[in-house]
């Protein structure tokens with residue numbers, strides 16, 4: 001029953017896992033918070049006639065992290081939707097996903113899963129232009145597919161269910177996989193969409209370009225406005241902060257519990273040591289009172305009466321220290337005369 005004060009394997013696993021998760025979640029939170037701060041500090045630039053002049057006067061003809069908002073315009077060609085008439089865009093993504101039910105052997109439930117079996121993205125060069133039609137200044141968007149937030153508009157969606165025969169049904173039941181069908185999807189960034197771009201703004205010869213920023217900064221291209229994008233980043237950071245706080249709390253409480261357990265064990269063993277010393281003192285006093293020489297007491301004599309042979313093992317402490325009459329005379333609840341631990345049961349000793 002008495003623990004040795006050391007933490008159990010389970011406690012160590014909980015401590016290690018929660019500490020590791022806290023570190024991971026905290027680092028994600030830090031990077032999200034940094035992204036949000038940088039986004040907040042990014043320079044807001046409006047697309048107007050003066051943009052080229054402003055950039056040419058800026059050192060390096062470049063704004064390292066800029067926010068611009070404008071309308072999507074194609075440079076030369078446009079992409080046509082393969083499913084919707086008169087739907088023109090500059091980015092088109094076709095995705096085929098296989099949907100199936102998979103039998104989970106642990107939970108004994110059918111789980112729905114999705115797997116992308118084909119994806120193709122087409123792009124054509126495009127610019128962001130001013131909302132004012134009279135302003136001809138435009139910003140060329142470079143490498144749009146590198147953007148962290150590239151939300152496209154779903155222009156077409158269809159589900160083709162798998163035809164089922166009885167034979168298929170039975171074989172699927174045995175294999176544990178049931179195909180449901182193919183999900184077909186077309187997404188586009190359409191000409192005329194309002195887009196917020198966050199990245200490095202440079203004047204290259206006569207062309208204004210928005211391109212992926214230098215290391216550590218995030219490239220954004222989204223159909224949402226700047227305020228919405230910023231709020232989304234701040235909220236994402238908050239989730240990770242809460243998670244790191246919860247797991248940090250778990251790690252701290254586990255550590256406190258382990259320390260407390262060790263302290264209880266330490267206190268117990270100190271008390272036992274003290275009791276033992278006290279007991280020896282008592283013995284000496286008793287011997288003096290009864291005028292018995294220490295050398296005349298046998299090593300196997302009962303520690304209470306100092307005369308009869310010891311005849312019991314006390315459990316759980318394991319001390320062999322008393323004779324039968326002295327054991328019976330112990331006051332209830334019976335405690336070991338040496339260590340004062342409650343005696344749960346006794347085993348008689350038979351000396352042969």
Ligand SMILES: [Zn+2]
Pocket residue numbers: 302303304305306307308322323324325326327
């Ligand atoms: Zn005795």
Ligand SMILES: [Zn+2]
Pocket residue numbers: 314317318319336337338339340341
């Ligand atoms: Zn004992």
